[in-house]
Amino acid sequence: MPSFPPEIWVPIRLTIELATITTLSLLIVATPLAWWLARSRAWFKEAAAAIVSLPMVLPPTVLGFYLLIALGPDGPGGAIAGLWGARTLAFTFTGLVIGSIISSMPFVVQPIRNAFAAIGDRPLEVAATLRASPRRAFWTVALPLASPGLLTGAVLGFAHTVGEFGVILMIGGNIPGRTRVMSTAIFDFVETMRWREANILAGGMVAFAFAVILSMILLEKRFARARA
Amino acid sequence: MNQDETIQATFKGSLGKFSLDAGFTAPAKGVTALFGPSGCGKTTVLRCIAGLQRLADGLCVVGGDVWQDRNGAFLPTYQRPLGYVFQEASLFPHLSVRRNLMFGAPRRDGDAGRGRIAFDEVVELLGVTALLNRSPAKLSGGERQRVAIGRALLSQPKLLLMDEPLSALDRATKDEIMPFLERLRDRLALPIVYITHSIAEVERLADHIVLMEKGRVIGAGPLEDLQSDPALPLAVARDAAVSLDGVIEARDDRYGLLTLSVRGGSLTVPAAPAAVGEHRRIRVIAGDVSLAREPPGLSSILNVLPARIVSMKPVDGNEIVVVVALGVDGAGARLLSRLTRKSWELLGLAEGLGVHAQVKAVALAPGRGDFG
Numbered sequence: 386m387p388s389f390p391p392e393i394w395v396p397i398r399l400t401i402e403l404a405t406i407t408t409l410s411l412l413i414v415a416t417p418l419a420w421w422l423a424r425s426r427a428w429f430k431e432a433a434a435a436i437v438s439l440p441m442v443l444p445p446t447v448l449g450f451y452l453l454i455a456l457g458p459d460g461p462g463g464a465i466a467g468l469w470g471a472r473t474l475a476f477t478f479t480g481l482v483i484g485s486i487i488s489s490m491p492f493v494v495q496p497i498r499n500a501f502a503a504i505g506d507r508p509l510e511v512a513a514t515l516r517a518s519p520r521r522a523f524w525t526v527a528l529p530l531a532s533p534g535l536l537t538g539a540v541l542g543f544a545h546t547v548g549e550f551g552v553i554l555m556i557g558g559n560i561p562g563r564t565r566v567m568s569t570a571i572f573d574f575v576e577t578m579r580w581r582e583a584n585i586l587a588g589g590m591v592a593f594a595f596a597v598i599l600s601m602i603l604l605e606k607r608f609a610r611a612r613a
Numbered sequence: 614m615n616q617d618e619t620i621q622a623t624f625k626g627s628l629g630k631f632s633l634d635a636g637f638t639a640p641a642k643g644v645t646a647l648f649g650p651s652g653c654g655k656t657t658v659l660r661c662i663a664g665l666q667r668l669a670d671g672l673c674v675v676g677g678d679v680w681q682d683r684n685g686a687f688l689p690t691y692q693r694p695l696g697y698v699f700q701e702a703s704l705f706p707h708l709s710v711r712r713n714l715m716f717g718a719p720r721r722d723g724d725a726g727r728g729r730i731a732f733d734e735v736v737e738l739l740g741v742t743a744l745l746n747r748s749p750a751k752l753s754g755g756e757r758q759r760v761a762i763g764r765a766l767l768s769q770p771k772l773l774l775m776d777e778p779l780s781a782l783d784r785a786t787k788d789e790i791m792p793f794l795e796r797l798r799d800r801l802a803l804p805i806v807y808i809t810h811s812i813a814e815v816e817r818l819a820d821h822i823v824l825m826e827k828g829r830v831i832g833a834g835p836l837e838d839l840q841s842d843p844a845l846p847l848a849v850a851r852d853a854a855v856s857l858d859g860v861i862e863a864r865d866d867r868y869g870l871l872t873l874s875v876r877g878g879s880l881t882v883p884a885a886p887a888a889v890g891e892h893r894r895i896r897v898i899a900g901d902v903s904l905a906r907e908p909p910g911l912s913s914i915l916n917v918l919p920a921r922i923v924s925m926k927p928v929d930g931n932e933i934v935v936v937v938a939l940g941v942d943g944a945g946a947r948l949l950s951r952l953t954r955k956s957w958e959l960l961g962l963a964e965g966l967g968v969h970a971q972v973k974a975v976a977l978a979p980g981r982g983d984f985g
Contacts, residue, residue, distance in 0.1 A: 515717025
């Protein structure tokens with residue numbers, strides 16, 4: 386393996402950090418949200434689902450634009466940054482995490498919601514007739530039964546975060562060592578005609594995407610076999 | 614009946630287009646069958662008892678414990694000491710058979726010590742010892758349903774609710790499970806409310822029956838009483854029969870016969886040898902009982918019992934269902950007899966008249982003591 390300059394390693398490290406933190410945060414946020422979307426009978430449920438899905442349809446520049454305003458000095462992001470004496474969350478790694486969480490949310494919520502919905506009422510009714518409180522039924526029945534959906538959601542969320550470009554460029558500013566991730570680094574290398582570096586990163590992304598999709602297919606097959 | 618010894622359930626309200634107005638009181642012991650055609654609301658009643666469905670106008674008191682009342686008290690399902698067996702076994706696919714069985718078992722040792730139903734006992738009773746480490750996906754339909762029953766029992770319920778546990782199974786598997794249900798009834802002092810639309814299951818299992826039709830209860834009481842009530846659909850059905858509880862009073866191994874005493878008489882039945890004093894459930898079909906004014910002379914019919922006509926009801930134009938009570942005084946168990954109108958008139962039969970009931974065939978339901 387050739388030794389790469391920090392210009393290449395640092396964006397790779399940052400990307401992995403960003404995607405890992407984003408995915409973990411998403412699992413914590415998206416799982417209860419998906420549970421509510423799958424089980425609630427509230428009339429505004431589908432409106433909430435549509436809002437969660439918006440980032441899937443919006444141009445990344447539009448999402449990025451609003452996020453930039455929200456994270457900036459005059460938005461709520463600025464207020465939060467004020468807590469530790471900073472002026473803004475835009476162009477920071479924390480800002481990238483927040484933006485990634487929002488833009489990758491639908492890719493995590495949707496499979497988990499589908500998995501919860503596919504369980505149906507019966508296993509939870511059975512659990513209730515066996516003295517399981519709603520909390521215990523969630524942890525010991527709903528969550529394990531939905532685990533393929535959680536896994537799919539985590540993989541998709543991770544992969545989508547790694548691949549995000551427009552939003553990141555808008556709110557991150559492509560600052561080396563702080564907010565320059567793989568996707569923006571490729572853009573930068575291409576702009577400066579550094580084809581070799583662009584090729585290394587782009588090739589790495591292709592290999593990564595292939596590995597993600599293949600492992601998902603194989604995992605799904607294994608789950609299907611185990612439950613057959 | 615003392616409230617501590619009954620199951621009291623009354624539910625009224627509508628669910629979508631369906632309106633339910635059903636109430637009954639049954640003894641908190643033995644098997645109570647909820648019987649009626651598909652769509653009559655049996656499952657809804659059972660779900661209401663379990664608290665899986667909530668109708669505001671409902672009352673549910675089991676063995677003195679209030680699970681729901683009309684003042685808004687409503688115990689959530691997981692706080693009701695019940696077991697529920699669904700039509701489909703509904704085992705947890707992510708857990709082994711053993712962990713399915715243990716899912717509802719009290720987790721603290723103290724509770725397990727007081728538990729009335731022990732793990733080993735259930736596993737043995739239901740014949741699932743060899744399956745414990747398997748995944749539910751690798752079980753047959755009958756095995757799954759047995760595990761589901763065991764799982765419900767191990768949660769130490771005070772009431773077992775069963776929603777047509779046999780209906781999703783084929784003939785052979787039904788025959789495989791039925792003996793387990795009978796063992797259950799006979800060995801555990803656990804009241805069971807059992808939904809079925811099969812009269813054969815009622816005749817084999819039930820002690821008490823609640824008849825339902827279109828969301829309403831049209832009759833409730835001991836099985837014998839409802840079977841012989843001509844006002845209810847059971848007695849006038851083509852295959853009407855009564856189920857009687859008999860005690861073996863003599864055996865004749867030379868001819869392979871048992872003589873069982875029932876209230877007001879005794880019946881001789883071809884059957885496998887069994888000990889005197891054991892209980893057996895007997896089924897007598899209305900079409901197998903004929904009536905005579907005089908005791909017949911020599912006849913191939915073994916069972917001729919003096920009885921008294923209680924009532925009659927014409928069915929299907931030219932046929933009549935007659936209810937007779939055994940014994941010269943007519944104080945014993947009731948039988949049904951299906952006659953033609955011509956015979957009724959030729960013999961000059963009338964209500965209150967003493968007759969001789971000739972029973973052509975008596976079937977013995979496999980029952981108490983046959984297994985285990």
